[in-house]
Amino acid sequence: MPTLKIPPGPRRLPLIGTLHRLIGKDGVHQTLRNLSETYGPAMLLHFGAQPVLVISSTEMAAEVLKTHDQKMCTRPYSKSTNRLSYNYKDIAFAPHNDHWRDMRKVMVSEFLGAKRMRLYNRVMENEMEDMVRSLSSMSSSRITVNLDDMLFNLVNDVVCKVAFGKTYRENTFNGKTMKEIVDESVVMLGGSFADIFPTFGWIFDRLSGWDRRLEKCVNDFDGFLEMILDDNREGKTNEHGNDFVSDCSDVLNRDEMKALMMNVYEGAFDTTAITIVWAMSEIVKNPRVMRKLQNEIRSYVGKQSKVRESDITKMAYLKMVVKETLRLHPPAGFLIGRECVSHCQIGGYDILPGTQVMVSTVGIGRDPKIWKESPTEFHPERFENIQVEFGGKHFEMIPFGGGRRACPGYNLAVSTAELTIANLLNVFNWETPDGGKNQDLDMREQGNWLIARKTPLCLVPIKHNSQD
Ligand code: HEM
Numbered sequence: 001m002p003t004l005k006i007p008p009g010p011r012r013l014p015l016i017g018t019l020h021r022l023i024g025k026d027g028v029h030q031t032l033r034n035l036s037e038t039y040g041p042a043m044l045l046h047f048g049a050q051p052v053l054v055i056s057s058t059e060m061a062a063e064v065l066k067t068h069d070q071k072m073c074t075r076p077y078s079k080s081t082n083r084l085s086y087n088y089k090d091i092a093f094a095p096h097n098d099h100w101r102d103m104r105k106v107m108v109s110e111f112l113g114a115k116r117m118r119l120y121n122r123v124m125e126n127e128m129e130d131m132v133r134s135l136s137s138m139s140s141s142r143i144t145v146n147l148d149d150m151l152f153n154l155v156n157d158v159v160c161k162v163a164f165g166k167t168y169r170e171n172t173f174n175g176k177t178m179k180e181i182v183d184e185s186v187v188m189l190g191g192s193f194a195d196i197f198p199t200f201g202w203i204f205d206r207l208s209g210w211d212r213r214l215e216k217c218v219n220d221f222d223g224f225l226e227m228i229l230d231d232n233r234e235g236k237t238n239e240h241g242n243d244f245v246s247d248c249s250d251v252l253n254r255d256e257m258k259a260l261m262m263n264v265y266e267g268a269f270d271t272t273a274i275t276i277v278w279a280m281s282e283i284v285k286n287p288r289v290m291r292k293l294q295n296e297i298r299s300y301v302g303k304q305s306k307v308r309e310s311d312i313t314k315m316a317y318l319k320m321v322v323k324e325t326l327r328l329h330p331p332a333g334f335l336i337g338r339e340c341v342s343h344c345q346i347g348g349y350d351i352l353p354g355t356q357v358m359v360s361t362v363g364i365g366r367d368p369k370i371w372k373e374s375p376t377e378f379h380p381e382r383f384e385n386i387q388v389e390f391g392g393k394h395f396e397m398i399p400f401g402g403g404r405r406a407c408p409g410y411n412l413a414v415s416t417a418e419l420t421i422a423n424l425l426n427v428f429n430w431e432t433p434d435g436g437k438n439q440d441l442d443m444r445e446q447g448n449w450l451i452a453r454k455t456p457l458c459l460v461p462i463k464h465n466s467q468d
Helices: 028-039 058-067 079-084 097-113 113-140 147-164 178-189 200-208 210-233 244-248 255-268 269-286 287-303 315-327 361-367 380-384 408-429
Strands: 040-048 049-053 344-346 349-351 355-359 428-431 458-463
Touching: 028 040, 028 049, 028 361, 049 058, 058 344, 058 355, 079 178, 079 210, 079 408, 097 244, 097 255, 113 147, 113 408, 113 458, 147 244, 147 255, 147 408, 178 210, 178 255, 178 287, 200 210, 210 244, 210 255, 244 255, 269 287, 269 315, 269 408, 287 315, 287 408, 287 428, 315 361, 315 380, 315 408, 408 428, 408 458
Parallel strands: 049 355
Antiparallel strands: 040 049, 344 349, 428 458
């Protein structure tokens, strides 16, 4: 048998593998980027006994997501994904099998299909009107707005109304809001000792209280979702009959329904809100971009205070701004983990079955081989000459992944971001509070899987004079 060519990576220590190399003040996402600079775009790590391939270039990503997609499109098992997904009844964490395929079809046709999008557009337009009205009242007294909170609430309200018939933002279960429960579940999804030390890690999980914490989280999540389903059955929701849950109750059993609702909560809210917050940060930090974008938006909508979905199609620069945001600040720093099911070669290296694969969206969006002109700078005009679409077939930037497991919600996310940004900039100019310079806005990042701003984005809306 010929010798295997194993990808380069740091030296392994007994038992812990290369875990010691992940410890540092920078967070996992930045630490892995630093390590990739030393070991290259296909790097092999070991989390305890578990081999993990880390991919950080366009070329290697295309090999994983296109050439070998079939061998790399299943998801690894972990205790938390198993419990939170009702034993893999969902889409995002489920292994690649017929059930995953059926559930994905339901999501695409029932949640993301034309009928639901009509409801989505109606709900969005109403929410935009409310947002502009409330910002206008703040603007007269120069009140500082926390855009992180405002935009999370906006995305939550729109998606929840469409998916569940009501916003559920103020509701609690066991004293916790859904936001608190989702935040806790994201911590749990980070993994347990048993995931990396299968023979004895379960003892640590039990003794450290991790198992109990997971069960409490699953219980809270489940209780909240049950409450939504009960409201729905009893007709207590505003959009009753039009929302996703009402339409799917006959097609899916209760666990399948809850598993899909969990995917919507985990996948749609933070990601979309973080995208809009990063876009607003870059726009405010770059006055030239703000002016150019406002000129474009205002030239299409005139003195109207509301930008509609139908106006957006004409706004080429707005689309470039959103693309550039997703290139430079993909909200999910890594794709959801994959697992290799049979031997294949990536970049000429042998990858063995059972190897987990982490693909860095940030590394790829800033790959200097592809993005030759100042890859770490925000420059939307670069898309005048580069054709990149999000459907999962282009690999120059992959904020939504690619191949069979690519994000099915990308259209919804992009159009929500475009419409919200257009409405925020049509009526208002934005300034940093306390006389600070917009160009000095803090742009530090934070997070391991979701990469958000380190400090909340707080800005003052100033009503544009043509909108008085
Ligand atoms: C800016 C917003 C969003 C970003 C950045 C994002 C990003 C991602 C990424 C990176 C993946 C993993 C892809 C892979 O493994 O190749 C994913 C999967 C997924 N996303 Fe999104 N997403 C967003 C919005 C949404 C929305 C609005 C939905 C709503 C339905 C959604 C539903 C899903 C689902 C169900 C999966 C699992 C797909 C599968 O495993 O087959 N996402 N998303």
